[in-house]
Amino acid sequence: MFYFRQQKKNQERLDMRSEANCIPCVIRQAQRIVLFSKGKEEDFINVTKLVMDMVGNLSLEDPPSIFTSYVIREVYNYLKNPDPFLELKKEMNRIGKKRVNEVRLLLEKEKDKIYGAIKYAACGNIIDIGPQNNFDLEQHIKNLSFKRDDYKIFKEKLKGANKILYVLDNAGEIYFDRLLLEQLSFLKLVIVVKKEPILNDATIKDAKEAELDKLGEIIDTGSGFLGVNFNEVSTEFLKNYQEADIVIAKGHANYESLVDKERDAFFILKAKCPVVAKSLGVEIGDSVFYYYPGKEEIV
Secondary structure (H helix, E strand, C coil), X not given: CCCEEEECCCCCCCCCCCCCCHHHHHHHHHHHHHHHCCCCHHHHHHHHHHHHHHHCXXXXXXXXXXXXXXHHHHHHHHXXXXXXXXXXXXXXXXXXXXXXXHHHHHXXXXXXXXXXXXXXXXXXXHHHHCCCCCCCHHHHHHHCCEEEECHHHHHHHHHCCCEEEEECCECCCHHHHHHHHHHCCCCEEEEEEECCCCCCECEHHHHHHCCHHHCCEEEECCCCCCCCCCCCCCHHHHHHHHHCCEEEEEHHHHHHHHCCCCCCEEEEEECCCHHHHHHHCCCCCCEEEEXXXXXXXXX
């Protein structure tokens, strides 16, 4: 449990707001949804018009994850398809399940298995690039280094921790998250998924397929928004978010929606766009294990 005090002077602030250059990305994402829904040419045209009409009425003050989610909801409604990425998620889970065993063997050789598992959880994000069976996972792991690495802080936080809230990102890579969750299973684990399908984000079905329910309690965010939308968040999530000694969040959307909040959190992600890269002070393509200490002092 944490309690808020007066805001620290010179506290790092990462106001994660959308920018004008988020709009082309949202349009591409909407067109990708049409593609996975096997839409017709007229659907591509209509969805593009729909997005252009919407963005003028949305606030760039919202983080990109929330801004984008409003659009995705409407695209899903237009297409009458509640889960366009269902088959992709199945394929990603199949690949994740197949490839995780070779990663487990590599993890056994690591001197610091928790740190190794954090790196491997970050490498799991490679599955998000696309379902490819032939990527060189071992080489990818060897080449990975964190541009921002707050593992020392994490080790200190672990010493007094009893409960971790772990917010999942995508299907497929959750098998790599499992390696980290196994290393942290000496603590109480609460594992967070989306309540409803959105893009290729993990739902409770994916988490149970990866047997994450054997490692901890699985809860949902309360909605099908990318990241966490605190306007639609479940009471269960909010309670666990407040009570957890440590919060770990995976991926872009969770970073966008959970950074610059009152409480602290650790983020594992690869910067894939200029907006996120700029906020982290890294280059596009860089990976980070980043600790955000919160707006308020936590005691």
